[in-house]
Every structure is written in structure tokens, then in C-alpha cells.
Amino acid sequence: MGLIARAIEEVGIPTVCIILRREVSLNVKTPRSLFLKFPFGAPLGPANDAATQRAVIEEALQMLVTATESVTILDSARAWKK
């Protein structure tokens, strides 16, 4: 996914990625990443939990505003609740 982000940045569009593995973003050098401790298959949170999904998205979008250099990874404080 970081490779796609880099291609999008290349044409002048800033990106932010939700990530489930920190080290892949470090290796690919993804510009902005929000790291969630969520399981694979549920990157934005539990099914039918619109509030969590929205909060995660808004947290990621804020990184567009706050990140100042490439390969910025923010660790989300959210924990997975079943």
C-alpha cells in the first residue's frame, strides 16, 4: 500500500495510510501512516461500529494537517474491543 501512496504523492497529491504493520511502512517509507493495533481484515475497527470507524478516519485525516516530514508514523491509542 505504501507503494501506491508514493505513486499518488508523485503526482502531487498528499496521502495518509492506515497501517497494521509499522515495519512495512518504515521499509517502504510511506509518507504519513496511522498505526492501529487492529486485526487484519478490520483496519478501521469493528463491523457496524460507525463511531470507531469515523474516529479512526478523522485521526488519520488530522495527520494531513499535523505531519511535517515524510515517514511520520503515529501510534493510535485505540485498542481493539470485541
Added chain:
Amino acid sequence: MYTNRMINTEALQRSYTTVREKWDPHFDWVVNDSVMWTPFKSPLAQTNLALVTTCGAYRKDVDLPFDASNYYGDPSFREIPSDTEMSAIDFAHTHFNHEHVAQDGNVAFPLDRLRELARDGVIASVANPTISFSGYLPQTKQLVNETAPAAAKRLKEVNAHAALLVPC
């Protein structure tokens, strides 16, 4: 500041071994030496936001599903109109647990959430179309050289100001 030395972990090593043994004996992780950075300039509330998923989302009975059984992955992408109903979406990607997307596709392709953010004025709009890739891709050459640049060009054409990328 950055070197091209790979950061390795047990989890990456396990995936590396699994992919090599089961599907693609030539698989290796991508490590980039250079960084990429485009500053974000427009306020969020004026942003035409692109959605890019790598969960293999496609429109049932409209799009050709991704070739999820291909050991080497499928580097193509689908353009999904931003007004598509979530009930029309399915996922062709065999390398993640579908338990969650089967109940609610928004966990990986959050079209409803982004439309709500646009309705509430947090962002201006959802860029049309959205872009969908299928993320298991041990061979990345075609993605890097052809399909990712083509998707990026498409987002530029539709005047996307920023992009949110969601994995699986």
C-alpha cells in the same frame, strides 16, 4: 537520515517464509531508500478526498473480480463510483480474514463514513471515482511501473486534494 537497510522483525520473517514456500519463491520485501513528500495545503473542510483501498473491493455483477487465486497477485485496480451503495460491494482478496468485511464493508472500504464526513462538512467531498487494489502482491514491478501511476493519474484528473489509503 534513512538508509536502505531493511528493518526486519519476526512477523516480517514469517510472512516472507510463508509467501516463498506457498506461492512465490522469488518474493522479497520492498525497501525504499528515498522518501516522498507532498505537503497538504488546503483546509480539510475544502478537501476533495480520494479513497484508496487495497482490500480487493469491487462491484458485484459490474466489475471483474480481482484474480485472487493468482500466486503472484493481481496488480490491476478498479474504479468504484463514490455514490456506490455498500450492498453492491464485495471483496476479492484471499489473504485476509473476511469475517469483518462480510458484516460491514466499511471496515475496509469506508464509503459510508466518508460520505458522512462530507455531509457534515469535515471534508468537502469524496473524489469520484474511488480506487480499489487487491493488496497481496509479492511481485510489485507492474504495480510500481504501471498500475499505481495510472491510478494516481486518475485521481489527479478528478482533482483529488488528498488520499486516504486503507489496507486489510
